[in-house]
Amino acid sequence: MSIVRRFGMGLLAPLTAVAAAMLITSIVISLSGSSAIEFWEIIFSRPADRVFVNIVNQTSLIYLAGLAAAIGFRMNLFNIGVEGQYTLASYAAASLAGAALFPGLLNVFMSLLLAVAVGAAWAGIAGVLKVTRGVSEVISTIMLNAIAITLVGYLLNRYGVKVGNGVRTEVIPDGSRVDGWFPFAEPDGPVWALGLLAVLGGIGFWVLLNKTRFGFDLRATGASQSAAVASGVNVNKMVVYSMLMSGGIAGLIWMPSLFGAAYSYGTTFQAFLGFTGIAVALLGRNQPVGILVGAVLFAFLNEQSNRLTLETDISANVVQITQGVIVLAVVVAYEVVRRYRTKLEQRSVTETLEADKTAKGKAVSA
Amino acid sequence: MADTATTHAVVLRDIGKRFPGVVANHDVDITIRTGTVHALIGENGAGKSTLMKILYGVQRPDEGAIILGGQEVQLHSPTDAIAHGIGMVFQHFMLADNLTVLENVVLGAEKLHGIGDAARKTVAELSDRYGFGLDPDQLVEELGVGDRQRIEILKVLYRGAKTIILDEPTAVLVPQEVDALFENLRVLKEEDHTILFISHKLDEVLAIADDITVMRRGTTVGQARPGSVTKHELAEMMVGSELPTPAKEGSTVTDEVQLELANVSVVDPRGRSLLTDISITIHRGEVLGIAGVEGNGQAELVETIMGIRKATYGQVRLGDVDITSWETRGRREAGIGYIPEDRHRHGLLLDSPLWENRILGHQTRRPVAKGMWIDRSGAREDTDRIIEQYDVRTPSTDTLCRALSGGNQQKLVVGREMSGAPALLIASHPTRGVDVGAQAAIWEHIKRARKDGLAVLLVSADLDELIGLSDRIEVLHRGRLVAEFDPRDVTPQDLGAAMTGAHEDAS
Numbered sequence: 001m002s003i004v005r006r007f008g009m010g011l012l013a014p015l016t017a018v019a020a021a022m023l024i025t026s027i028v029i030s031l032s033g034s035s036a037i038e039f040w041e042i043i044f045s046r047p048a049d050r051v052f053v054n055i056v057n058q059t060s061l062i063y064l065a066g067l068a069a070a071i072g073f074r075m076n077l078f079n080i081g082v083e084g085q086y087t088l089a090s091y092a093a094a095s096l097a098g099a100a101l102f103p104g105l106l107n108v109f110m111s112l113l114l115a116v117a118v119g120a121a122w123a124g125i126a127g128v129l130k131v132t133r134g135v136s137e138v139i140s141t142i143m144l145n146a147i148a149i150t151l152v153g154y155l156l157n158r159y160g161v162k163v164g165n166g167v168r169t170e171v172i173p174d175g176s177r178v179d180g181w182f183p184f185a186e187p188d189g190p191v192w193a194l195g196l197l198a199v200l201g202g203i204g205f206w207v208l209l210n211k212t213r214f215g216f217d218l219r220a221t222g223a224s225q226s227a228a229v230a231s232g233v234n235v236n237k238m239v240v241y242s243m244l245m246s247g248g249i250a251g252l253i254w255m256p257s258l259f260g261a262a263y264s265y266g267t268t269f270q271a272f273l274g275f276t277g278i279a280v281a282l283l284g285r286n287q288p289v290g291i292l293v294g295a296v297l298f299a300f301l302n303e304q305s306n307r308l309t310l311e312t313d314i315s316a317n318v319v320q321i322t323q324g325v326i327v328l329a330v331v332v333a334y335e336v337v338r339r340y341r342t343k344l345e346q347r348s349v350t351e352t353l354e355a356d357k358t359a360k361g362k363a364v365s366a
Numbered sequence: 367m368a369d370t371a372t373t374h375a376v377v378l379r380d381i382g383k384r385f386p387g388v389v390a391n392h393d394v395d396i397t398i399r400t401g402t403v404h405a406l407i408g409e410n411g412a413g414k415s416t417l418m419k420i421l422y423g424v425q426r427p428d429e430g431a432i433i434l435g436g437q438e439v440q441l442h443s444p445t446d447a448i449a450h451g452i453g454m455v456f457q458h459f460m461l462a463d464n465l466t467v468l469e470n471v472v473l474g475a476e477k478l479h480g481i482g483d484a485a486r487k488t489v490a491e492l493s494d495r496y497g498f499g500l501d502p503d504q505l506v507e508e509l510g511v512g513d514r515q516r517i518e519i520l521k522v523l524y525r526g527a528k529t530i531i532l533d534e535p536t537a538v539l540v541p542q543e544v545d546a547l548f549e550n551l552r553v554l555k556e557e558d559h560t561i562l563f564i565s566h567k568l569d570e571v572l573a574i575a576d577d578i579t580v581m582r583r584g585t586t587v588g589q590a591r592p593g594s595v596t597k598h599e600l601a602e603m604m605v606g607s608e609l610p611t612p613a614k615e616g617s618t619v620t621d622e623v624q625l626e627l628a629n630v631s632v633v634d635p636r637g638r639s640l641l642t643d644i645s646i647t648i649h650r651g652e653v654l655g656i657a658g659v660e661g662n663g664q665a666e667l668v669e670t671i672m673g674i675r676k677a678t679y680g681q682v683r684l685g686d687v688d689i690t691s692w693e694t695r696g697r698r699e700a701g702i703g704y705i706p707e708d709r710h711r712h713g714l715l716l717d718s719p720l721w722e723n724r725i726l727g728h729q730t731r732r733p734v735a736k737g738m739w740i741d742r743s744g745a746r747e748d749t750d751r752i753i754e755q756y757d758v759r760t761p762s763t764d765t766l767c768r769a770l771s772g773g774n775q776q777k778l779v780v781g782r783e784m785s786g787a788p789a790l791l792i793a794s795h796p797t798r799g800v801d802v803g804a805q806a807a808i809w810e811h812i813k814r815a816r817k818d819g820l821a822v823l824l825v826s827a828d829l830d831e832l833i834g835l836s837d838r839i840e841v842l843h844r845g846r847l848v849a850e851f852d853p854r855d856v857t858p859q860d861l862g863a864a865m866t867g868a869h870e871d872a873s
């Protein structure tokens with residue numbers, strides 16, 4: 001099969017899924033008595049400059065979340081705890097950065113390091129519980145989510161700064177802010193510089209999985225644990241390492257926003273990115289490029305839907321239906337396309353065979 | 367032809383089946399007479415398993431007709447096949463260890479006779495009628511391979527199969543169990559059942575089959591009756607080459623110890639003894655054969671040497687290094703090659719391409735890795751070498767392992783484990799599932815490496831292989847070494863007696 005065709009085939013599944021999701025969303029909107037056309041007009045309108053910047057920024061956060069989830073998934077480890085890991089890590093990093101113990105960019109660097117360490121440690125608990133006590137990581141990470149969120153709430157109330165009705169950590173000093181670039185006018189906001197973490201994360205993830213021994217061991221364990229063990233992989237170690245890595249990346253999820261816009265942990269903290277990450281990892285089949293496509297799609301839908309509330313009677317939550325259906329439909333579509341592809345390949349084998357036969361037949365009769 | 371059709375249990379006509387990059391079956395014509403044992407033989411990748419899967423409704427043919435009892439049928443699933451009286455026993459048993467014989471048989475077929483007394487009565491009746499000697503209430507985990515296979519056959523009989531397909535049923539059996547199985551097959555035949563079985567062991571085929579069909583490169587190339595054909599002729603039809611005889615050459619045994627187990631015992635968490643007081647020594651250039659009925663500690667012995675299982679007591683030494691506490695990876699790096707008994711579970715990543723499977727188990731070594739990096743092109747090149755040297759039939763190194771036939775997967779595993787000149791080879795059934803030609807080739811590879819100093823621990827159910835390759839044979843029974851033989855003057859009968867515990871009872 002030609003490269004073009006193969007690439008087209010690769011897109012077929014996600015495109016079908018998106019089409020199905022659009023159809024179902026339209027039906028839901030129509031049933032609730034609103035206009036589906038109006039909905040899609042808004043979603044597919046050219047994003048305003050400000051919205052465009054937001055989409056790019058959101059993509060970087062969602063992408064990091066997707067990577068964090070995907071590392072575990074590649075090994076059949078279901079780290080549902082990305083949410084708790086990045087919440088705790090974000091709080092810790094914001095506190096450290098706000099305390100301004102270090103000057104300027106060193107402060108940023110140390111805070112990022114702390115975020116990675118906290119995320120990794122929190123995920124590591126689930127890893128250690130799994131290998132020493134046989135506790136399913138699904139259960140433990142869900143519980144750790146609850147604990148992390150409660151813990152951060154408590155710490156924030158206890159040590160935070162009261163501002164109006166809210167509480168937040170100390171604001172990061174001017175010298176330690178990393179805003180980024182302004183592609184449009186100043187009021188449209190910056191593309192966060194730390195969004196580059198997502199780029200590095202994606203490249204690192206690809207290199208790690210496909211080029212390194214560690215990545216091979218990880219994939220082998222995910223593909224067949226018994227074969228991996230016989231090949232000399234220490235599965236317990238791998239479980240702990242990959243949980244640490246998953247949690248470490250999770251720790252970075254909110255950092256672009258912290259240093260580029262929020263400057264403190266408080267009401268501006270963006271929750272639920274951990275769960276979005278799980279959906280996006282599924283959507284992208286745990287592949288770096290796939291996750292990127294998923295992240296862009298989710299960020300786009302999220303940002304475009306904000307206008308709905310202002311301009312129509314359609315709830316912005318409707319896009320969550322679209323997103324949910326996309327994930328479900330993609331799972332189905334991948335399977336359908338896979339079968340179709342096998343059929344095509346078989347047909348091409350038949351054609352070559354037929355050609356062979358006629359050629360041979362001639363040779364024999366001659 | 368038409369009037370005799372009813373005495374033909376199965377007629378397959380012009381069957382064709384293609385997979386990406388290969389033609390697994392084309393123009394296959396087979397006629398199987400009712401009430402006969404029909405053997406299907408052919409080299410690895412000839413298309414035998416594919417054909418049987420088509421007959422059992424697991425795969426749909428691309429073209430051709432399946433005619434059962436004179437009627438053309440479409441089989442969409444195994445359920446369809448069973449409804450037409452066709453049952454299949456796969457090479458890998460599918461039994462739940464912690465259930466009883468009865469529960470295993472009834473599982474999934476509760477509609478037939480319920481799960482109570484009626485079911486128990488039917489199971490007991492079937493077992494009696496065909497001389498299976500199975501107790502419906504016994505736990506499967508207490509049973510050996512032979513009995514497990516009988517349960518699998520009972521399962522298909524219970525579901526009403528009249529035609530039974532067995533894919534390489536004797537590969538896992540020692541000779542006594544093969545005899546017992548054949549006895550069962552004869553009774554089944556007398557009761558008008560039709561048996562279709564695949565085998566690479568020509569002696570067995572000649573002993574039991576009424577008709578023989580030979581396949582080569584996806585199609586049927588010949589038919590034969592046991593009375594009028596010799597083993598040599600069959601082999602020639604199959605692979606177009608001479609039959610191998612595991613000839614003995616001069617001893618290459620040195621006095622340098624390569625592997626030593628000193629009083630090794632393994633006790634499982636429940637306190638049961640799996641291996642008791644095992645002491646063995648293998649020198650460089652020596653092949654130590656381990657004979658035994660499957661399930662008598664072979665797997666545990668092998669896993670203890672590989673570090674997958676830890677010895678509860680005792681010591682394992684490689685050369686003069688104590689490796690008792692080493693992990694599997696360290697042991698492999700120290701030069702231990704490992705051919706596991708179950709290639710699917712322990713030897714391969716079925717959904718990965720061949721070149722990635724070349725890396726498995728060698729992750730830290732050249733030519734497939736460089737420092738912390740995987741060396742793709744090195745892995746690809748070396749896979750090509752294995753494909754060439756071990757005659758692995760595959761479209762390319764990028765083919766997924768799952769798409770290879772059983773025997774070709776085995777050849778790949780053997781080729782990989784012989785890579786990089788290992789010092790010690792732990793080989794469990796190294797030629798299980800490979801055809802006679804490939805078997806001879808693998809033996810040749812092992813012998814050549816032995817000449818260069820390779821030490822081998824050979825576990826095999828194939829007594830010809832054990833006797834032909836080993837310099838010494840130890841018999842493992844219930845986790846103990848119970849007898850030692852010199853392969854030059856041992857008969858399969860002696861070995862057989864020791865394997866079933868006759869020696870132990872005497873002592």
Ligand SMILES: Nc1ncnc2c1ncn2[C@@H]1O[C@H](COP(=O)(O)OP(=O)(O)OP(=O)(O)O)[C@@H](O)[C@H]1O
Pocket residue numbers: 385386388389390408409410411412413414415416417759768769770771772773774799801
């Ligand atoms: N699922 C599959 N996908 C692609 N190719 C396949 C698949 N199953 C079998 N093949 C190919 O079809 C051919 C026939 O395979 P098959 O398993 O029927 O051989 P076989 O005669 O049973 O060999 P063996 O004696 O080694 O078991 C092989 O070339 C194999 O690679």
Ligand SMILES: [Mg+2]
Pocket residue numbers: 414415416771772773
């Ligand atoms: Mg086969």
